[in-house]
Amino acid sequence: MTVDPALISRLEEKAVDIRKKIIDLTVIAGSGHLGGALSMVEILVALYYHTLKVDPSQPKWPERDRFILSKGHGALALYPILADRGFYPEELMSNFNGLDSPFGMHPDMNKIPGVEMSTGSLGHGLSVAVGCALTARLDCASWRTFCLLGDGELNEGTVWEAAMSASKYKLGNLVALVDRNGFSLDGPTEEIMPLEPLKEKWIAFGWDTVEIDGNNMAEVLNALESLPEASGERPQCIIARTVKGKGVSFMENQSEWHYGCVDEQKAEEVKAELELARKGRGC
Amino acid sequence: MQAFTFNVLDVDRFATREMYGKVLVEIGRENPDIVVLSADMMRSNKTGDFAKAIPERFFNFGIAEQNMFGVAAGFAINGKIPYASTFAAFASMRCAEQLRTDIAYPNLKVRIVASHSGLSMGNGGTTHHATEDIAITRSMANMTVIVPADANECAKAVYASVDYPGPIYMRIGRGAEPIVYKQDYDFAIGKAVTVREGNDVTVIACGIMVMAAIKAARKLAEEGIETRVIDMHTIKPLDEEAVLKAARETGILITAEEHSIIGGLGGAVAEVLAEAGLPVKFSRIGLPDVYSTIGPPDDLYARYGLDAEGIYKKVKEMLGKK
Numbered sequence: 001m002t003v004d005p006a007l008i009s010r011l012e013e014k015a016v017d018i019r020k021k022i023i024d025l026t027v028i029a030g031s032g033h034l035g036g037a038l039s040m041v042e043i044l045v046a047l048y049y050h051t052l053k054v055d056p057s058q059p060k061w062p063e064r065d066r067f068i069l070s071k072g073h074g075a076l077a078l079y080p081i082l083a084d085r086g087f088y089p090e091e092l093m094s095n096f097n098g099l100d101s102p103f104g105m106h107p108d109m110n111k112i113p114g115v116e117m118s119t120g121s122l123g124h125g126l127s128v129a130v131g132c133a134l135t136a137r138l139d140c141a142s143w144r145t146f147c148l149l150g151d152g153e154l155n156e157g158t159v160w161e162a163a164m165s166a167s168k169y170k171l172g173n174l175v176a177l178v179d180r181n182g183f184s185l186d187g188p189t190e191e192i193m194p195l196e197p198l199k200e201k202w203i204a205f206g207w208d209t210v211e212i213d214g215n216n217m218a219e220v221l222n223a224l225e226s227l228p229e230a231s232g233e234r235p236q237c238i239i240a241r242t243v244k245g246k247g248v249s250f251m252e253n254q255s256e257w258h259y260g261c262v263d264e265q266k267a268e269e270v271k272a273e274l275e276l277a278r279k280g281r282g283c
Numbered sequence: 284m285q286a287f288t289f290n291v292l293d294v295d296r297f298a299t300r301e302m303y304g305k306v307l308v309e310i311g312r313e314n315p316d317i318v319v320l321s322a323d324m325m326r327s328n329k330t331g332d333f334a335k336a337i338p339e340r341f342f343n344f345g346i347a348e349q350n351m352f353g354v355a356a357g358f359a360i361n362g363k364i365p366y367a368s369t370f371a372a373f374a375s376m377r378c379a380e381q382l383r384t385d386i387a388y389p390n391l392k393v394r395i396v397a398s399h400s401g402l403s404m405g406n407g408g409t410t411h412h413a414t415e416d417i418a419i420t421r422s423m424a425n426m427t428v429i430v431p432a433d434a435n436e437c438a439k440a441v442y443a444s445v446d447y448p449g450p451i452y453m454r455i456g457r458g459a460e461p462i463v464y465k466q467d468y469d470f471a472i473g474k475a476v477t478v479r480e481g482n483d484v485t486v487i488a489c490g491i492m493v494m495a496a497i498k499a500a501r502k503l504a505e506e507g508i509e510t511r512v513i514d515m516h517t518i519k520p521l522d523e524e525a526v527l528k529a530a531r532e533t534g535i536l537i538t539a540e541e542h543s544i545i546g547g548l549g550g551a552v553a554e555v556l557a558e559a560g561l562p563v564k565f566s567r568i569g570l571p572d573v574y575s576t577i578g579p580p581d582d583l584y585a586r587y588g589l590d591a592e593g594i595y596k597k598v599k600e601m602l603g604k605k
């Protein structure tokens with residue numbers, strides 16, 4: 001399958017914008033889950049600007065695709081995208097993490113339009129996504145459910161309980177995306193709790209599984225475009241190999257930047273580096 | 284009495300979890316049966332100190348808390364003394380069944396040291412707040428529940444825990460908590476500490492609310508109101524004698540905790556008072572029956588009256604009713 005080069009280019013641009021907004025939001029709060037927010041930008045951008053059927057003017061539109069951010073600490077990347085898509089004005093985030101703000105470190109479905117489920121405790125989202133996908137089946141609806149998980153999050157047994165149930169119920173309308181950035185909190189996943197061979201695990205649990213470069217927009221789009229019909233019988237898993245802290249040289253693959261602080265001055269440096277990357281792409 | 288081997292006396296604030304990390308290394312060096320378990324949180328809860336000092340007795344289970352507590356039970360039935368740590372929200376709720384069925388029911392000597400308690404995760408929101416854990420764990424038979432008031436008391440409690448029978452749930456915070464104890468004192472699990480004498484009203488507090496109560500008592504003293512402040516560091520077994528004595532001598536009792544008003548310290552004290560049938564005025568300070576809004580912890584404490592000001596106001600209100 002070939003993806004329209006103009007689309008790729010437009011979404012690559014968008015990814016740079018979103019990374020810069022992640023940095024701006026972190027400045028408001030003083031700190032945030034930077035590593036895991038930066039690694040998942042291409043995935044979220046491809047979903048929200050191309051794949052997902054959603055209508056920002058009707059967040060609860062019944063026919064929408066459902067997206068569950070199981071790695072809830074990645075909210076830092078989700079918030080600016082939902083704002084940019086028009087679910088709420090960007091100004092609403094000006095008190096990010098402040099007293100009574102709707103926007104905390106983890107997303108709250110009752111406070112933020114477009115957030116499908118309140119998450120933050122790891123290992124819950126895929127079960128909720130199975131419930132969504134089963135509902136679509138019961139109602140003979142054509143919408144899909146997408147769920148983004150951290151790789152460290154896969155340590156939780158509940159993820160695999162959910163994975164078994166998805167294949168038992170033949171949920172071809174369910175897509176799990178794994179942000180395989182290679183790190184959890186304490187360090188590299190293969191030291192803290194080894195996951196490999198990861199692709200084989202998902203296959204053994206009954207999921208059609210592909211592995212892609214999750215920071216390469218063309219590959220992400222291609223994987224999403226290549227999903228079989230939602231009426232299929234096998235749940236779909238996309239293991240997206242990414243770089244934790246992607247785009248910011250001193251954060252990339254650095255465990256300490258799982259959660260870090262950025263002040264205004266640092267933010268300017270970081271955003272300058274992100275801009276350079278945009279220029280380097282020749283656009 | 285536990286020696287004040289490890290303490291911080293010269294600062295006003297110190298992170299309780301940092302003290303936990305340091306003391307763990309100490310007790311680990313003294314006792315070869317001690318093993319330390321973490322769930323991808325060795326930097327947050329400072330069990331990483333032990334990992335560096337005694338790597339062969341440190342085990343990291345990744346983000347898999349239920350497995351970690353099950354493994355702790357397996358260590359304990361073979362004579363090891365596991366100290367297993369994660370955030371209080373995950374220890375007490377996600378792993379409630381492991382705590383009850385694998386640890387409390389067989390009465391195993393597992394130490395569940397749960398950090399980032401109460402609202403200390405502020406803008407982390409409800410997924411990371413732990414305002415139910417005292418109620419949950421204290422309803423488990425055999426379980427001892429300890430909430431140290433500061434880093435120094437945490438050190439004493441961890442030392443005391445080594446030889447104490449049965450399972451212990453210990454609840455510690457996240458930030459740099461105020462230091463209550465700047466001098467050595469007697470600590471025993473199950474024995475409340477009266478940190479300030481007074482006969483007009485009693486505040487029974489635990490955790491960071493002890494310092495808040497002391498501050499409120501100082502302000503009340505300026506108005507001639509003498510407040511007894513009790514550090515109820517052990518919620519279970521509760522020092523009933525200290526509660527009843529305070530009820531008889533002061534007539535007004537207020538509990539203060541960084542926890543839901545349902546089922547925690549306030550609940551435990553209420554049970555004792557109701558059964559004793561004493562003519563006492565009683566009120567609970569805690570998170571009302573809601574999920575907290577988000578924000579920096581100090582703003583949340585102010586919002587819900589979980590600070591010196593909140594205690595001060597509550598005392599005045601109760602005195603008005605006398």
Ligand SMILES: Cc1ncc(C[n+]2csc(CCOP(=O)(O)OP(=O)(O)O)c2C)c(N)n1
Binds near residue numbers: 153179322
């Ligand atoms: C049940 C649970 N345990 C622990 C945590 C604390 N925690 C937050 S993020 C994180 C590491 C997550 O690693 P991963 O899933 O790989 O996410 P990423 O690297 O993409 O940020 C941990 C342990 C949590 N949020 N939930």
